[in-house]
Each structure stands twice: as C-alpha cells, then as structure tokens.
Amino acid sequence: MTAAMAACGPTPGDREIEASSGELAQSSPQATNPETLFDRALDRTETQDWQGAIADLKEAAAGFAQQGDERRQAMAEAIVRYLDWWLGWTEQQREGVEGGVMPDWQSFGRCLEDASGQICGYALQFAQSEDDQIEGVLLLQKHLEDVPTPGGGSYPVFAIVDAEVVYPPLGAGESWTPTCERLDGESSPGMMAIVTSGGYEDSEYYPEVREVWWANVEEESLQSQRSGDAVRCFNPCPGGC
Structure with missing residues (x-):
C-alpha cells in the first residue's frame, strides 16, 4: 500500500472520543431526519x-431504512465500515505496528492537488459496499494534518467533505478507469469513470462510458455525469499489461 493510498482516510482521532457525541445525535430534535444526520456526520x-x-451515520442508515431508501442506507453503512477500518489502521500506526493490508473492498484512492500546490491536499477514495443495492461510495476528502508515528514517519489525516453513491453495481464487462479527460480540453480534477472494458482490451480508448465522476475542490464537492459523450477515457494497458 502506497503512502498516497493510505492517506485517503480520516485519522488518528482519539478513540476515546466522548460517548456524548453519539448521545447528542440521538437526543437532537433533528435526529429524525436521516439526511441531516448524514450531513452532520x-x-x-x-x-x-x-x-x-459513526453514531450519526448508523442512525442515518436506520432512518433511510425506515424510509425505504435502500440506496442511501447502503451508502451510510459503507462509510461506517470504512471509518471503522481506518480507525483500527491508525491505531496500529500510532502503536508502531508495521505494514497493514488494505481490505479488498477498499478498491482505490488517489491524491488531488489543492490551490496551494499541496499534492495530496484533497483525495478521492472508493469503498465497495457489502450491500448488492449499490457498487459502493466515492469519497472526497480534505487533508487536515499529519500525525507522527513512533518510527519517525507520519500519516495524513483526512476529513470527508462529500460522498456520492455509485450504483448500480458493476455489470459484466464493466470496470473503473482512473484516467479520463474532457473533449473540450477543460480540466476536471480526479476524473474517473465506469466503462465497458470487455471487448475493448486492445483499444486506446473506451468508447462506452456509463458514468463519470470528478472533484470540484473549490466547492469541495463531487460531481457526476451519466453520459460519457463529453469525455474520453483511456485504456491504461492497450493489448494487455
């Protein structure tokens, strides 16, 4: 796992965070609105x-379930799983435990440069869902700080500033590709897409684009487009790697 990949997550965060955080979520008059809880999380x-x-996300998931919104429920649950894993990983880093394998469901991450020129001022992270209602969740994260480790190194801390559900799940012959560009030449940071790769193994580009996502770091938001007509996505290994 590269430093950039590992960077795409939250933080040390003291695991001794007061339990009152979750209690506040339950006692708040807004707690019945799962969207409010999700945003607050x-x-x-x-x-x-x-x-x-995590407490807000769990309650939001329950609220979405009551509303019959299985897609938003699965999204909230996927972020809970991601945060639970990350907190365990950061605890190992603080204790000086070497290594640590990324789980299979944490498929990929990439750094995005911020306005100051910091290479990993923002990051995109994708985490698959256990629920077959969705493929997973795409997270836009913002660098907060670097935390020193006993071995003399450090790891970065990221907040989650936006999240988008990715659905439906990947179909036969579909895959992610991390390198796309707009045909009009306009730059969109972190542009990636779900494409039909089956049958185009030897092509330089993937002509069938299901959906494309990109980051708006100025607004700290994720944006997407269902049609790939305005973008071109590259095959990273024409003819095979």
Whole structure:
C-alpha cells in the first residue's frame, strides 16, 4: 500500500472520543431526519469526531431504512465500515505496528492537488459496499494534518467533505478507469469513470462510458455525469499489461 493510498482516510482521532457525541445525535430534535444526520456526520469528520460521525451515520442508515431508501442506507453503512477500518489502521500506526493490508473492498484512492500546490491536499477514495443495492461510495476528502508515528514517519489525516453513491453495481464487462479527460480540453480534477472494458482490451480508448465522476475542490464537492459523450477515457494497458 502506497503512502498516497493510505492517506485517503480520516485519522488518528482519539478513540476515546466522548460517548456524548453519539448521545447528542440521538437526543437532537433533528435526529429524525436521516439526511441531516448524514450531513452532520461528514461535518464531524472535519473536527475529527470520528465516534460521533459513526453514531450519526448508523442512525442515518436506520432512518433511510425506515424510509425505504435502500440506496442511501447502503451508502451510510459503507462509510461506517470504512471509518471503522481506518480507525483500527491508525491505531496500529500510532502503536508502531508495521505494514497493514488494505481490505479488498477498499478498491482505490488517489491524491488531488489543492490551490496551494499541496499534492495530496484533497483525495478521492472508493469503498465497495457489502450491500448488492449499490457498487459502493466515492469519497472526497480534505487533508487536515499529519500525525507522527513512533518510527519517525507520519500519516495524513483526512476529513470527508462529500460522498456520492455509485450504483448500480458493476455489470459484466464493466470496470473503473482512473484516467479520463474532457473533449473540450477543460480540466476536471480526479476524473474517473465506469466503462465497458470487455471487448475493448486492445483499444486506446473506451468508447462506452456509463458514468463519470470528478472533484470540484473549490466547492469541495463531487460531481457526476451519466453520459460519457463529453469525455474520453483511456485504456491504461492497450493489448494487455
């Protein structure tokens, strides 16, 4: 796992975060609105209140389930799984435990440069869902700080500033590709897409694009487009790697 990949996550966050965070979520008059809880959970990550964020996400998932919104429920649950894993990984880093394998469901991540020129000022992270309602969740994250480790190194801390559900699940012959560009030449940071790769193994480009996502770092938001007519996505290994 590269440093850039590992960077795409939250943080040390003290695991001793007060239990009152979750209690506040339950006692709040807004707690019945799962969308409000979901948004508040993301806000909590900017203050590194990870336990409060997890509590809000769990309650949001339950609220979405009551509304019959299985897609949003699966999205909230996928972020909970991601945060749970990350907190365990960061605890190992603080204790000086070497290594640590990324789980199979944490498929990929990439750094995005911010306005100051920091190479990993923002990051994109994709995490697959256990629920077959969706493929997973795409996260836009913002660098908060670097935390020193006993071995003399450090690892970065990221807040989650936006999240988008990816659905439906990948179909036969479909795959992610991390390198796309707009045909009009306009730059869109972190542009990636789900494409039909089957049958185009020898092609330089993938002509069939299901959906494309990109980051708007100025607005700290993720944007997407269902049609790939305005973009071109590259085959990273024409003819095979």
